[in-house]
Amino acid sequence: MAKDERIYVGVDLGGTKILAVAFDSKLKVLATEKAKTPREANASSVVAALAEAVRRVIEAAGPGLALGGVGVSVPGPLDRAKGIVRYTPNMGFKDYKLGQELAGMFGAPAYLENDVQAGVYGELRAGALRGKLNAVGVFVGTGIGGGIVIDGKLYRGATGSAGEVGHMILHEGGAACGCGNYGCLEALASRTAMAKDAIGQAATGKAPALYSIAGSDLRKCRSSVLFDSIESGDKGVKKAVDRAAAWLGVGLANLVHVLNPEAIVVGGGVVTRFGQKFLDRAISSMEDHLMPGLAGTAQVLLSELGDLAVPTGAACVAIEGAEASPAKGATR
Amino acid sequence: MAKDERIYVGVDLGGTKILAVAFDSKLKVLATEKAKTPREANASSVVAALAEAVRRVIEAAGPGLALGGVGVSVPGPLDRAKGIVRYTPNMGFKDYKLGQELAGMFGAPAYLENDVQAGVYGELRAGALRGKLNAVGVFVGTGIGGGIVIDGKLYRGATGSAGEVGHMILHEGGAACGCGNYGCLEALASRTAMAKDAIGQAATGKAPALYSIAGSDLRKCRSSVLFDSIESGDKGVKKAVDRAAAWLGVGLANLVHVLNPEAIVVGGGVVTRFGQKFLDRAISSMEDHLMPGLAGTAQVLLSELGDLAVPTGAACVAIEGAEASPAKGATR
Numbered sequence: 001m002a003k004d005e006r007i008y009v010g011v012d013l014g015g016t017k018i019l020a021v022a023f024d025s026k027l028k029v030l031a032t033e034k035a036k037t038p039r040e041a042n043a044s045s046v047v048a049a050l051a052e053a054v055r056r057v058i059e060a061a062g063p064g065l066a067l068g069g070v071g072v073s074v075p076g077p078l079d080r081a082k083g084i085v086r087y088t089p090n091m092g093f094k095d096y097k098l099g100q101e102l103a104g105m106f107g108a109p110a111y112l113e114n115d116v117q118a119g120v121y122g123e124l125r126a127g128a129l130r131g132k133l134n135a136v137g138v139f140v141g142t143g144i145g146g147g148i149v150i151d152g153k154l155y156r157g158a159t160g161s162a163g164e165v166g167h168m169i170l171h172e173g174g175a176a177c178g179c180g181n182y183g184c185l186e187a188l189a190s191r192t193a194m195a196k197d198a199i200g201q202a203a204t205g206k207a208p209a210l211y212s213i214a215g216s217d218l219r220k221c222r223s224s225v226l227f228d229s230i231e232s233g234d235k236g237v238k239k240a241v242d243r244a245a246a247w248l249g250v251g252l253a254n255l256v257h258v259l260n261p262e263a264i265v266v267g268g269g270v271v272t273r274f275g276q277k278f279l280d281r282a283i284s285s286m287e288d289h290l291m292p293g294l295a296g297t298a299q300v301l302l303s304e305l306g307d308l309a310v311p312t313g314a315a316c317v318a319i320e321g322a323e324a325s326p327a328k329g330a331t332r
Numbered sequence: 333m334a335k336d337e338r339i340y341v342g343v344d345l346g347g348t349k350i351l352a353v354a355f356d357s358k359l360k361v362l363a364t365e366k367a368k369t370p371r372e373a374n375a376s377s378v379v380a381a382l383a384e385a386v387r388r389v390i391e392a393a394g395p396g397l398a399l400g401g402v403g404v405s406v407p408g409p410l411d412r413a414k415g416i417v418r419y420t421p422n423m424g425f426k427d428y429k430l431g432q433e434l435a436g437m438f439g440a441p442a443y444l445e446n447d448v449q450a451g452v453y454g455e456l457r458a459g460a461l462r463g464k465l466n467a468v469g470v471f472v473g474t475g476i477g478g479g480i481v482i483d484g485k486l487y488r489g490a491t492g493s494a495g496e497v498g499h500m501i502l503h504e505g506g507a508a509c510g511c512g513n514y515g516c517l518e519a520l521a522s523r524t525a526m527a528k529d530a531i532g533q534a535a536t537g538k539a540p541a542l543y544s545i546a547g548s549d550l551r552k553c554r555s556s557v558l559f560d561s562i563e564s565g566d567k568g569v570k571k572a573v574d575r576a577a578a579w580l581g582v583g584l585a586n587l588v589h590v591l592n593p594e595a596i597v598v599g600g601g602v603v604t605r606f607g608q609k610f611l612d613r614a615i616s617s618m619e620d621h622l623m624p625g626l627a628g629t630a631q632v633l634l635s636e637l638g639d640l641a642v643p644t645g646a647a648c649v650a651i652e653g654a655e656a657s658p659a660k661g662a663t664r
Binding site for chain 1: 409465466478480482483487488489490491492493494495496497499500501502503504505511512513515579582585586587589590591592593594621623624625626629630
């Protein structure tokens with residue numbers, strides 16, 4: 001690494017874990033650090049753990065390197081320009097000036113980004129969407145989030161909320177969604193949806209392996225638990241996961257009809273665990289639901305970056321911030 | 333009008349009628365001409381009728397004015413760059429070099445545009461979406477089409493098909509759609525959907541006025557016939573139209589979740605006939621189906637230009653073509 005080059009840290013600040021990654025300005029990974037998010041749901045303890053992870057990853061990247069900037073992704077509404085976390089359900093942030101505090105701690109500019117948007121941005125800059133102009137990212141986990149790329153840039157919409165693809169209604173009157181509606185993509189194809197369905201199957205004896213591990217505790221039905229139950233022969237769990245993949249395909253078809261993207265990247269814990277076979281099922285359902293003229297127009301790709309997508313996107317925001325106003329850059 | 337200023341003709345070439353409008357370069361309407369589209373489904377007779385309408389509207393605009401360009405909207409797939417109509421279901425076009433033929437006839441550049449895209453563009457440049465950066469247009473007629481505005485420009489997608497909002501699936505497994513799927517917005521909220529539903533109501537005696545006018549002939553259930561039947565007390569027709577408005581609202585909610593637009597314009601024959609009351613029903617359903625953070629973010633507006641939206645958009649394409657390459661402009 002050139003002597004005068006700076007490093008950039010991208011952090012995925014999640015409700016259960018913190019992943020901090022140090023990159024050079026070409027997005028080469030120099031070091032990664034993981035930590036658990038404190039359980040107290042108290043902003044100051046979360047910030048302390050976050051700062052500690054950033055400090056450690058900078059140290060691990062190598063001695064004496066200048067920090068160009070920090071980008072942090074947060075699961076909740078933000079004011080990006082002011083660096084304020086408006087609210088998070090689990091970490092105790094409320095109109096919290098996280099950007100300013102981090103910039104003060106590290107003597108370098110700090111930027112915030114929404115977690116899903118950061119993930120899509122990471123895939124765009126360094127993953128499956130590299131070089132794409134018009135694309136969509138869909139991330140399947142506890143919920144389903146998304147992001148839209150238009151003309152090679154993240155499209156944020158009028159109030160910064162574009163890409164809430166999990167709340168497209170595909171089956172009005174169907175499964176209840178956390179948002180209060182019925183039949184949203186998220187209520188049909190998220191890990192939560194799969195787990196609810198699988199627990200229902202367990203109740204009628206069609207998922208004994210799942211029942212022995214998770215009982216009827218939704219939180220214990222992690223992607224790996226669902227996967228292992230299928231491997232153990234749980235036909236009910238297989239049905240639940242296949243059904244979710246088919247619904248995901250309906251959601252992808254809706255996105256193709258509206259946006260006609262050249263590519264869609266699909267990621268998130270479930271997809272990472274179940275892999276290409278799961279995605280193929282979704283693609284087949286998508287193709288079944290496209291009008292003739294749109295068949296074959298959109299590539300559907302697995303996430304390339306996996307867990308690194310979000311920190312990569314967060315670091316990109318920091319790198320671009322530094323490029324836009326280099327005077328703001330400060331060394332430690 | 334200044335002596336050296338040119339006029340531009342925008343034409344809505346539809347399956348049943350041709351509407352040609354002459355504009356000055358500021359989009360002021362100078363003259364309009366209507367004609368019936370020949371029934372023979374024969375490209376050369378359609379082109380003859382189209383050319384005659386253009387000739388007449390140029391004449392009506394005033395003697396001795398120079399023609400800057402012609403824009404024609406066509407209901408079917410196009411190659412815009414080459415001015416080729418790929419295919420139309422009713423007018424007999426198949427890989428037809430309409431742009432070149434019109435340019436030869438009139439000694440001025442000629443441009444083609446998709447009809448729905450032209451309508452959205454007309455509203456953007458001179459109607460309800462004027463000044464909007466991120467917006468959507470939804471046109472309800474026999475089918476439902478749409479267009480997307482991003483950063484003040486029409487967004488066309490990877491293969492020129494963005495905005496097929498009528499084929500978003502809102503109720504998988506629901507009403508059959510012409511595209512082969514079930515539960516598309518178009519199958520639930522188009523005039524065709526209303527008419528099918530209303531004829532079903534007539535079959536059980538709940539739409540006697542409609543039955544006396546249209547029997548069970550879908551084509552006779554025009555917007556005005558549906559409207560008059562409700563005025564005559566047909567409760568079954570009112571139910572069918574209200575139901576369609578509610579489904580339209582679900583479709584609008586999906587678009588808000590995906591695109592977070594600042595405004596949506598809704599137009600087309602049905603909406604023009606039923607007006608703000610119909611739209612209010614759709615808006616109320618939309619608001620019911622939005623997640624909390626998106627409530628109130630998108631204005632939903634009635635089309636301002638009505639029948640003039642499409643010719644206005646087509647003329648805009650011609651005006652912009654002339655601005656981009658003024659050397660191509662030719663006088664008659």
